[in-house]
Amino acid sequence: MSLNIRGYAAQSATTPxxxxxxxxxxxxxxxxxxxxxxxxxxxxxxxxxxxxWGNSQFPMVPGHEIIGRVSSVGAGVxxxxxxxxxxxxCMVDSCQHCSSCxxxxxxxxxxxxxxxxxxxIDRRDGLPTYGGYSxxxxxxxxxxxxxxxxLDPKSAAPLLxxxxxxxxxxxxxxxxxxxxxxxxxxxxxxxxxxKFAKALGADVTLFTRSAGKEEEARRLGAGHVVLSTDEAQxxxxxxxxxxxLDTVPNPHDLNPYLATLAVNGVHCLVGQLQPLDPxxxxxxxxxxxxxxxxxxxxxxxxxxxxxxxxxxxGISADIEMIDIQDINDAYERMLKSDVRYxxxxxxxxxxxxx
Ligand code: NAP
Ligand code: ZN
Numbered sequence: 001m002s003l004n005i006r007g008y009a010a011q012s013a014t015t016p017x018x019x020x021x022x023x024x025x026x027x028x029x030x031x032x033x034x035x036x037x038x039x040x041x042x043x044x045x046x047x048x049x050x051x052x053w054g055n056s057q058f059p060m061v062p063g064h065e066i067i068g069r070v071s072s073v074g075a076g077v078x079x080x081x082x083x084x085x086x087x088x089x090c091m092v093d094s095c096q097h098c099s100s101c102x103x104x105x106x107x108x109x110x111x112x113x114x115x116x117x118x119x120x121i122d123r124r125d126g127l128p129t130y131g132g133y134s135x136x137x138x139x140x141x142x143x144x145x146x147x148x149x150x151l152d153p154k155s156a157a158p159l160l161x162x163x164x165x166x167x168x169x170x171x172x173x174x175x176x177x178x179x180x181x182x183x184x185x186x187x188x189x190x191x192x193x194x195k196f197a198k199a200l201g202a203d204v205t206l207f208t209r210s211a212g213k214e215e216e217a218r219r220l221g222a223g224h225v226v227l228s229t230d231e232a233q234x235x236x237x238x239x240x241x242x243x244x245l246d247t248v249p250n251p252h253d254l255n256p257y258l259a260t261l262a263v264n265g266v267h268c269l270v271g272q273l274q275p276l277d278p279x280x281x282x283x284x285x286x287x288x289x290x291x292x293x294x295x296x297x298x299x300x301x302x303x304x305x306x307x308x309x310x311x312x313x314g315i316s317a318d319i320e321m322i323d324i325q326d327i328n329d330a331y332e333r334m335l336k337s338d339v340r341y342x343x344x345x346x347x348x349x350x351x352x353x354x
Pocket of ligand 2: 042043044045064090161162
């Protein structure tokens with residue numbers, strides 16, 4: 001027997017995301033079954049639904065910012081019980097024994113990589129994984145996190161990807177009181193980057209291409225806003241930042257940003273997966289002992305730590321709720337940087353497509 005599931009899927013890179021019925025496995029002993037309430041819309045969903053990373057498998061049910069209630073648990077599960085409010089992020093499994101997994105860095109699993117929540121292959125049964133644009137998901141208990149009571153479940157959904165992807169590098173590079181940090185791009189990741197950097201005590205600057213985001217950026221935690229298309233404004237912040245969190249989703253010129261790093265400064269990519277283009281000037285890295293780094297989501301224990309940090313500091317995402325029928329419009333708006341600052345799908349709207 002298997003579970004029949006209603007969801008939304010892309011059938012190819014060029015067709016819209018549309019209603020799709022599919023099956024999920026019967027719960028295993030270590031599985032948690034989650035009735036999905038809300039699912040955030042990440043730019044990665046759009047990249048993959050349109051095969052922009054060249055590795056898409058179809059049909060694809062996107063969605064890796066999942067919030068729901070536990071509706072049943074396997075015989076071996078003790079950490080969760082029916083009725084718990086839980087989250088599922090970008091991963092649903094990993095090997096659990098390589099050196100990355102042993103350090104709680106499951107996202108860097110060395111045995112074939114983590115099993116991604118969608119557009120992945122389940123490492124135990126070899127079947128495709130399907131994400132959160134759907135009514136229910138079946139996940140190993142090790143990849144389920146608790147949503148603390150203090151968090152609103154709707155605005156907590158984006159924390160499962162946008163939240164952890166920005167929190168993890170800020171922690172890794174020890175951002176704290178007095179750090180001078182810049183965030184590039186005010187979208188889903190960027191707005192969480194501003195909030196976390198501010199909560200950690202940093203003096204935060206936003207680099208944006210969009211004139212008109214200044215007031216909002218200040219509300220979200222930026223002390224300063226720099227229009228990255230304005231050369232004079234870029235010059236005015238030369239040699240300043242110890243850490244830049246770069247959330248830009250497409251190839252873009254890093255060189256002007258490298259000039260704004262302080263000595264020993266780090267430019268950390270989280271947005272772009274493609275080769276750097278145009279080329280980075282080696283001189284701009286050598287001069288000032290700069291580093292170009294990258295970071296991928298965060299491990300499960302750190303994801304729980306981030307959620308607890310959010311509950312403690314009153315942090316959550318700024319969201320715009322949508323029905324699942326509006327997902328293709330939401331993608332178009334995201335491409336125009338017209339999202340304030342994360343779309344979250346109300347999964348109850350799936351019933352309207354019945
Ligand atoms: P988003 O909501 O669309 O935000 C991206 C922002 O970047 C835009 O709002 C815009 O901000 C700026 N931007 C867009 N195109 C740009 C360009 N060509 N040049 C300069 N700035 C540009 O996207 P998101 O959901 O935050 O995701 C951002 C990227 O992170 C995506 O590529 C996604 O796949 C990736 N991602 C990576 C990880 C990871 O683990 N590393 C995890 C999640 C997502 P302004 O209007 O302020 O300029
Ligand atoms: Zn994501």
